[in-house]
Amino acid sequence: MKDAQENSLQSQQEYFTECIQRHPDWVFAGMYTDDGISGLSIRKRDGFNRMVADALDGKIDLILTKSLSRFARNTVDALTTIRSLKAAGVAVYFQKENINTMDSAGEFLITLMSSFAEEESRSISENVTWGVRHRYAQGIYHLPGLLLGYQRNQDGEIQVDEARARVVRFIYLLALAGKSSTDICRILMDCGIPSPGQGHRWEPHTVRSILKNEKYMGDAVLQKEITADFLTKTRKPNEGEAPQYYVENGHPCIVSKSVWQEVQATWTDASRRNCTFSPIANKIICGECGGRYGRKTWHSTTYRDAVWECNSKKAGRTKCKCRHIYAEELDTAIRRSMHHLLKTHQIIIPDCADLLSQAPGEISSNARSVLNDIARGELDIQIDGLMIGILIRKMVVTPKQTLVIHFLDGTTYRHRLGATPRGTRLYNTQRDHSRMLALYAKGCSAKEISQRLGISVNTVRSFLRRHRGT
Template sequence: MQSMQTASQSPNKNVRVIPATKPLAKPEDALDRPLRVAAYCRVSTEMEEQLNSYAVQTSHYTEKIKNTPNWEFVGIFADKGISGTAVKNRDEFNRMIRCCKRGRIDMILTKSVSRFARNTLDCIKYIRILKEIGVDVYFEEQGIHSMKAGSEFLISIFGSQAQAESENLSANIRWGKDKAAAQGKVAFPAKLYGYRRNPDGSVEIIPHQAAVVRRSYDAYLDGDTVLDIIKSLADDGIPSPDGKERWHKNTIIGILTNEKYAGDYLTNKTFCADCLTKKVVRNNGERVQYYIEDHHPAIIPREIFLKVQEEMARRTSLEPKGDFSSATGVGKYRSQYLLSEILICGDCGARYKRVNWYRNGKRKVVWRCINRVQGGPERCSSPTIEEQHLHDAIMQAVMRLAKQDTDVFRIIKEQIRAGILGGDDGIGDIEALQQRIALIDTEIDAKISSVTADNIEDYDDNAIMELLTEKSELEHRLQKAIEQNAAREGKEEKVQEAMQITDMLKNHPMKFDDKMLRKLLKRVEVLSTEEILLTFAGGLQMREKMQDTLKRMPIRKG
C-alpha cells in the first residue's frame, strides 16, 4: 500500500536554462551591409507627360543610388507604355526578377506600390518571392521596406488601393469610348489591309491592296471558296498582309466579313472581361455596340458586302447531301461543280454526287443520288445520269427561256424580278408617309401658334397629344419602309444580273458555265430518267427532256 502511494507522487523535475549565445538575425538587419541596388520604373502610357515622368524617375534613381554610401549601382529596369495590372508583358520587370534570383540584386527601389504592381495578388506574390531570397523592395512614396515586420499588411492595403484605382480607370475609359462611339467618333485601326491611317487620324485607301480586297469579294460571289481565293492569290504572287507567300484562311475570312471594307465601323466586337487578367472575349450581347455607317472611305460597296454575308450564310446552312452524311446534318459547299449544290433527287430529296465510271478502260462522268451510292437501290431508285446529257438539258432549258417570244420573255423576266424582289418597290408608301408626317407638323405648329393669353383657357392639349402619337407611329412605319426599300435596292442587282444573262443567251448561245448558271439557277430536280425540273431565280420553274441515260450494263465505278 505504501509503495502505491509513493508511485502516485510526481517526481521532482530538474529544469536547466540554456541561454542564447547570439542575437536572432532579422530580415531588416541585412539592410545595414553594403547593398547592390537597382531601381524599377514604369509608366502606363506613352503620352508625352508620362514619358517625361519616366525620364525623371530614371534620372532620380540613378543619381540616388550612385550617391548613397554602401550602395552599388546595378541598373535601372524600366517598362514604358505598359499596364501594371499584369506581369506577363512587363519584360523589364521579369528581367529584374531573374537577376534577383541569380543573386545579383540585394535591394530594389521603386516610386510607389502602384508603380510596382496594380494587381494586389501579383504584388504580394513577388514581394514574398523576393523576401525568401533576401531581396528588399523599398517603396519610396509610402516609406515601406518589404523586409521589415508588418510591411506585407501595409503593402496589401496600398496594393488594393492601386488595384481599385486601375479598375475605376478602366471603367472610366470604357465609358468615354462608348460616349464617343455614340457620336460616331471612333479611332480607325492603326493597321488594316487596304487602308493607311495618317498621323492626323485621317484614313486613305491603298490602291493595290484595295484591288486584292475587291478581287476576293468578286471571286467569292462568283462561287469560289476561301481556299480557291488563297490559291489564286498565291498563283499570282500576291503576298499576304504580313509579307508571306501564302495567305492564311482566317485572313481571307476576316477580309470577307469585316464591315470596315464597306466604309462602316462596328464597335465592341470584343471586350476585356477583366482589367487585371486582360482576358478578351467575344461580345455576345454583354456590352453595348454601335454601328457607324460611312465612317471612312469604302473599298467595297455596302450592297456587295451584304451579298457576301448572305452567300456565306447560305453556304453554311446547306442541307445535308443524304441520309448517310455527317452527324452535323449540314452539307459542305464546293465551288468546283455547281450541280453538287443544286442537283436534287426527285425520289428521296438527297443531293446528287459526281462519280467517275469506267467501261473498257474509258472514263465516263455521271451523277448519282448520294443515298443510292451509299445505301443501294433499296434506299433510293433514282437514275444515274451522264454529265453531258445533264449539261445539254440544262442549257436547252436556259436557251429556251432566252428565246421565248417577246411577250413571253417579258413575262418570264417579270416573274424573275417579282420572285427576287418579293413585291412592289414600296416607294409610294414612303412618299405617302413623309407627306402625312409633314402635314401633322404643320397642324401642330398652327395649333401652338394660335394660342394667346386671351384663349389659353380653350387650348386643347389632347388634340396635340393625338397628333404627336400619330406622328410617332408614322415615323416608325417610315423607318421600316426605308429599311425594306434599301433591302430591295440590294436585290435589284441580283435581278439585273439575271436579266443580263438571259439577254445575252438570247442572242449568243453559250456552253455550260458554272459561274454564269450560279446566278440564274436555284435548283435542278431529277424527276425521271428522261426529265428534269429547273427552278430559276425568282421561283420560275421549267421542265426539260433529257436524252436516254446510261444503258443498263455492267459498269465499273472509279
C-alpha cells in the first residue's frame, strides 16, 4: 500500500515535471507534497500549507494538482483555499478533472462545491456542540452533517450513508402516505430516531426541507442561494445575479426519481393537521370539474349510506355529471385494482417494498405484512391504508361512470361503476321491512328483492330468516 502510494507520487512528479517542461514560458516554483499523509485537514498538511502561503506571498501563480480529492478532502477547506488563491490571482489546475479555477469550468466547479459546502456549513452551525467542533478541527472525516443520508468516503466522494438514508426514505414514505410534517415529526420522535443534529427533537421545517431537496434523487440545483460572504456565512437568495445550474445524477440518489416527483406533485403540508388521516382523502378526483371528492353520509327516510361525491355538489355549483361512489363500492374497486396491479405490474412494488423494509420503527407493520403476502404470492390480501396511499396516485371518476385508478408507476385500472350500488344500503326502517315482505309474498327470491330494493342480499336473507322464525 505504502509502495503503491510512493509509486503514484513518483509518477505524479514525473508527469508534472514533463508538463512544466512542455511550457517554456513557465518557471518551476517548487514541488509541494504531503507524502503518505491522508491529509484530511489543512492543519496536518505542512506541504500544502507552505504551498498556499507561498502562493499568497506571490511566489506562485499556477498550482498543478492531481485531483480535487487530493487537493483537499472536505469541501469547506477546498473552497476556502480556492477562493483565497483566486482572489490573489493564483490559478489551480486539477489534472484529473481537467479544470482550471480561472476559467468558466472552474467557476462551475466552485459553484458545485459551494452548493454542498452550504449544506455542510449549515449543519455545522446547527450543531454547535463541542464534540462536533472538536472532531471537525481534528479533521476526522465523519461529518455529522453534509446532508442527512450522505457522507464522504476516503477520496472525498459523496456517497450514501445507508443507516441514515433509511430515515430519509422513511420520511418520503410517510409523505407519500399523506402525513403532514407535524405528523412525520411525531412519528420520528415516537420511533426514537435522532434528528440530523443528533438530538431527540424533530422540527417540521427540517422535514419539509428534506422532502423538497432535489439532492435526494441524485440531482442538484446549483446556486439556489448565493454566498455573499462565505466565511461569515451570509447568504442571500439568487435572484438572477448568478447563473443557476441543474446537474442530473451527479451523485447517488436516496429515493427514486418517481418517488421524489410524486412527493412534489401530491404532498402538501397544509390543512391536514386537524383532520383524521384517510389514505383515500384527496385522491379521488372529479373527471368533469377536476375537484376533489369528499366523504359524506347520506340520510333519508329509507337509508343511511357512506358515500363519496364531488365537492362541487356541496359548494352549490352546477351539479357535475360524475356519479357519487358508495364507500363499499370504492373498497371493492380498490381491492380489485390492487389485485390487478400485483398480478400485472411488478415495477413499483419492489420500490415500495424497499422503502418499507428499510423503514425503521413499528409504524408500517401492517404494510410490511402486506408486502410479505405479496412476496408469498398471496393475492387475497387486506389492503392497508398506507399501501393505498403509496401505490395509488389518484382516482378519477369520469362522466361515463367509470372510476379510473392511476398507479404510481403510470399504469391505470378502470372500474365500471355499477348502475345500482350493491349491498350498501342499510335497511333500518319499517318501510323497507314491509317492501321486502311484499316482494317475498309475490314469490321473489332474496336475490331479486336485493336487486329491486338495493339492499344487500345477506341483509335480505337474514331479515327473511328472522321473519320466518317468528
